[in-house]
Amino acid sequence: MTKTELLRLIKEKSSFLCVGLDPSLEKLPAHLQKGPDPLFEFNKIIIDHTIDFAVAYKPNLAFYEALGPRGLESLEKTLEYIPGGVFTIADAKRGDIGNTSRLYAKAFFERMDFDAVTVAPYMGEDSVMPFLGFQDKWVILLGLTSNFGSLDFQLMKTENGKCLFETVLEKSQKWGNSDNMMYVVGATKGEKIADVRKIVPGHFLLVPGVGAQGGSLEEVAKYGMNKDCGLLVNSSRSIIYASSDKDFGWAAKQEASKLHNTMEDLLEKYCK
Numbered sequence: 170m171t172k173t174e175l176l177r178l179i180k181e182k183s184s185f186l187c188v189g190l191d192p193s194l195e196k197l198p199a200h201l202q203k204g205p206d207p208l209f210e211f212n213k214i215i216i217d218h219t220i221d222f223a224v225a226y227k228p229n230l231a232f233y234e235a236l237g238p239r240g241l242e243s244l245e246k247t248l249e250y251i252p253g254g255v256f257t258i259a260d261a262k263r264g265d266i267g268n269t270s271r272l273y274a275k276a277f278f279e280r281m282d283f284d285a286v287t288v289a290p291y292m293g294e295d296s297v298m299p300f301l302g303f304q305d306k307w308v309i310l311l312g313l314t315s316n317f318g319s320l321d322f323q324l325m326k327t328e329n330g331k332c333l334f335e336t337v338l339e340k341s342q343k344w345g346n347s348d349n350m351m352y353v354v355g356a357t358k359g360e361k362i363a364d365v366r367k368i369v370p371g372h373f374l375l376v377p378g379v380g381a382q383g384g385s386l387e388e389v390a391k392y393g394m395n396k397d398c399g400l401l402v403n404s405s406r407s408i409i410y411a412s413s414d415k416d417f418g419w420a421a422k423q424e425a426s427k428l429h430n431t432m433e434d435l436l437e438k439y440c441k
């Protein structure tokens with residue numbers, strides 16, 4: 170998907186909601202656990218009930234890989250089920266020597282047809298470049314993550330007095346551009362999101378951490394929105410586990426709808 174198409178989608182749906190498809194087998198409603206493909210059946214219902222409010226879906230690979238080959242089958246079926254024209258993100262946090270990254274990129278962009286994959290910047294330019302050679306596909310580079318461990322390295326001062334995440338943002342702009350690269354920034358990072366925005370004013374930010382991790386959607390918009398919106402805000406558990414019962418699809422719809430209502434207001438406020 171191109172940037173123009175993504176921006177159009179956000180406008181059409183008045184939404185920048187990304188629904189995280191992170192199903193743990195043991196947390197699924199009991200009636201689904203006994204079926205032949207519980208993860209896929211669960212995701213199908215979540216997608217059906219949230220599609221009116223979401224512009225993107227983000228399955229995190231861990232939840233599928235944990236089940237081995239049948240988990241990957243559920244992932245492929247889920248990806249095929251997501252309606253065309255919606256942005257899809259493989260949250261895989263890959264990155265290796267170039268020769269290996271090339272195969273990761275093929276896996277997510279050719280074998281599967283994701284629009285974007287999350288990539289860790291730690292191994293540098295040659296580990297990221299192979300993901301950037303695909304037409305209309307996106308790298309989403311980890312910038313400032315939502316977890317407390319982000320303090321360990323990302324906020325560490327480097328020689329030039331800048332934090333490591335700032336150096337990542339600056340340097341990586343030589344590898345890609347705002348048409349093929351986004352950055353992960355945690356919703357839990359409050360005002361720091363504004364520091365990110367200063368360095369990458371025109372790039373999309375993928376912002377996880379609203380919902381179960383306590384990040385504020387209002388703060389994310391205040392500090393991170395640009396004139397085009399420039400945000401995809403992800404929430405996983407708060408939507409998919411809004412109910413643990415048979416009504417989980419309906420409950421997911423209510424949660425997604427609430428986020429969507431707030432997003433409509435925020436788009437109106439910051440992005441006219």
Ligand SMILES: O=c1ccn([C@@H]2O[C@H](COP(=O)(O)O)[C@@H](O)[C@H]2O)c(=O)[nH]1
Binds near residue numbers: 189354378379404406
């Ligand atoms: O900094 C990061 C990067 C990725 N994630 C992922 O996003 C979702 C968040 O799930 P919630 O249930 O809404 O907390 C999950 O897949 C994480 O691995 C992140 O949280 N923070």
